[in-house]
Each structure stands twice: as structure tokens, then as C-alpha cells.
Amino acid sequence: MSTRDAILNRLRKTVANGPPAALPAAAPRVAVTRVNDSSRPALRARFAAELERVRGQLHPAAGESEARDTLAAILRARAATRITAWDDVPLTGWADTCTALRVTRVGDDRAEAATADIGLTGCDAVIAATGTLVLEGGPGRSRLASLLPAVHIVIARECQLVPQLEDYLERKRVDGNAAYRRSSAVTLITGPSRTADIEMQIVYGAHGPLELHVILIAE
Numbered sequence: 129m130s131t132r133d134a135i136l137n138r139l140r141k142t143v144a145n146g147p148p149a150a151l152p153a154a155a156p157r158v159a160v161t162r163v164n165d166s167s168r169p170a171l172r173a174r175f176a177a178e179l180e181r182v183r184g185q186l187h188p189a190a191g192e193s194e195a196r197d198t199l200a201a202i203l204r205a206r207a208a209t210r211i212t213a214w215d216d217v218p219l220t221g222w223a224d225t226c227t228a229l230r231v232t233r234v235g236d237d238r239a240e241a242a243t244a245d246i247g248l249t250g251c252d253a254v255i256a257a258t259g260t261l262v263l264e265g266g267p268g269r270s271r272l273a274s275l276l277p278a279v280h281i282v283i284a285r286e287c288q289l290v291p292q293l294e295d296y297l298e299r300k301r302v303d304g305n306a307a308y309r310r311s312s313a314v315t316l317i318t319g320p321s322r323t324a325d326i327e328m329q330i331v332y333g334a335h336g337p338l339e340l341h342v343i344l345i346a347e
Contacts, residue, residue, distance in 0.1 A: 163257050163291035171256040171289040172344070178259030182319030184340040195343050196225050199281065202341055203229050203246065206279055210234050212241040213248035215268030219283045219345075222248065236270035247277035247337065252307070253296040254288045254344070258318055261342065262296055265313040274315060280337040282317075284344050 163174060176186050187202075189195035199222060203211075208231050213222075226233060234240040241247070249269070253262035261282055265271050274280050290296050293316075300307055308314065321336030 166291050168286060168289065171291060172286060174256040175254055175259055175289060175344075178257065179319070179340075179342060180259075182259050183322075184259060184319045184342060187341060187343045189343055189345045192220055192345065195219055195283065195345050196221055198343050199248075199283075200225050200229060202279070202281060203231055206245060208245040208279075210244045211246040211248055212236055212244040212270070212273045212277060214250055214270070214273060216250060217248055217283055218250040218285065219343075222283075236272055238272060238276070241270065241272040241276045244273075244277045245279060247273040247275075247280045249273050249280070249282055251282050251284050251288065253290055253299075254284050254342075255291075255293050255296065256289055257292045260293065260316050260318045262293075263315040263317065264307050264311040265315065266311045271313055271315055274317060275336050278337060279339045279341065280317075280320070281341045281343065284342055286344060286347050 163171070165171075172188075176188075179186050187198045189198055196219065199219070202208075203226070208229075210233075211226055211231050212234050213236075223233065231246070234244050249263060251261045252264045254260075255262065261284070263269070263271075263274055274282075290299070317340065320338055320340045323335060
């Protein structure tokens with residue numbers, strides 16, 4: 129008997145014996161309390177520490193003008209010439225900044241996005257406990273902007289800081305998870321792309337951005 133036949137026979141016996149036993153009822157949801165201080169300064173400091181831990185780079189900005197200056201500095205430092213971006217990047221004048229530096233915006237389809245030096249997006253939540261960014265997809269919010277270019281820049285606001293992922297999910301429950309119904313995908317990003325597939329050695333940028341920059345604008 130071949131291995132294939134043996135596997136199929138086991139499957140047939142399982143089906144013949146009826147449906148599997150019912151799963152036990154889910155345990156009550158327990159609130160996570162890893163972040164004890166939920167004040168804005170404490171969340172900002174925790175996020176900065178966690179982002180640095182996963183090799184992301186935080187750029188605090190006092191306002192939009194400083195955020196544009198930071199964006200320009202990153203573009204110059206990377207000698208960027210092409211950028212792919214969300215339609216609703218939460219920073220006024222970002223396109224003018226790119227134009228002034230002769231950085232051309234390319235389309236968000238795979239062929240075009242793959243030629244971009246920079247991916248520019250907003251985000252929907254900033255998770256302090258893990259240094260994670262939540263990006264809800266949808267029209268004008270291509271996932272490729274955060275996945276294909278070597279450098280990913282995220283424009284975030286301090287009001288988007290939450291202690292843990294559970295807090296973000298609770299916000300979504302309050303509005304009936306409407307965001308999930310209109311989103312093509314929800315992406316959680318914790319630092320630049322990395323893998324340890326080969327000999328358990330961590331390699332950065334193998335399957336996505338080599339650099340992650342977060343410009344965090346104060347309210």
C-alpha cells in the first residue's frame with residue numbers, strides 16, 4: 129500500500145466514524161494588562177522603545193511642517209526618485225514635498241509599485257506594547273505600498289496610540305466592525321521585513337521593506 133493510499137484510508141475511516149467531537153466553549157476573554165500606564169507620554173515612550181527593539185525608526189514631529197521636513201530628509205537620504213502612496217496619506221502637502229524633490233509618484237499596481245524606492249502610507253492604530261502598526265486596506269490603500277518598496281514610511285498621529293492590540297480591536301467592536309467590512313485586508317506591521325528561514329539567522333528585507341520609518345505627529 130502506498131503512502132497516498134494509507135492517508136486516504138485514514139481519512140475515509142475518520143469520515144465513516146461520524147463528525148469529530150464538538151469543541152469546548154471558548155474561555156472568557158481576559159484583558160491583557162502588559163501596559164500599566166496608558167497616559168499619552170507613557171504610550172509614546174513605550175512605542176518608541178518597542179519600535180527601536182524591532183529595528184524600526186521613529187521620527188517625532190511637533191506638527192505637519194516638521195513632518196514634511198522629516199519626510200523630505202528621508203527622501204533625500206535615500207536618493208529616492210519614485211514613490212507609491214496611499215490616496216489618503218494623513219499629511220497635507222506631502223505630494224508637493226515629493227514634487228519639489230523630483231520624486232515621481234507611481235501607480236499602486238504590482239508592476240508600478242515594484243519600481244518605487246519608497247512606500248508611503250498612513251495607519252489606523254499604533255500599538256504601544258509591541259511597536260506594531262495596524263493598516264486597514266481598501267480602495268486607494270494598496271497593501272503593496274507597505275510590502276514592495278525597500279523603504280516604508282508611515283505617517284501616524286499620537287491620537288492613534290493604544291496600549292495593546294486588544295484596545296484597537298475593542299474600538300472596532302464598538303462600531304460593529306464596520307472597518308473590517310469595507311477593508312480588503314488588515315495588516316499588522318512590527319518592524320521591517322525579516323526572516324530566519326536559513327540556519328536560523330535573521331535577515332532583514334528578504335520579503336519586504338528593509339527600513340521602516342514612522343513619523344509620529346503630536347496633536
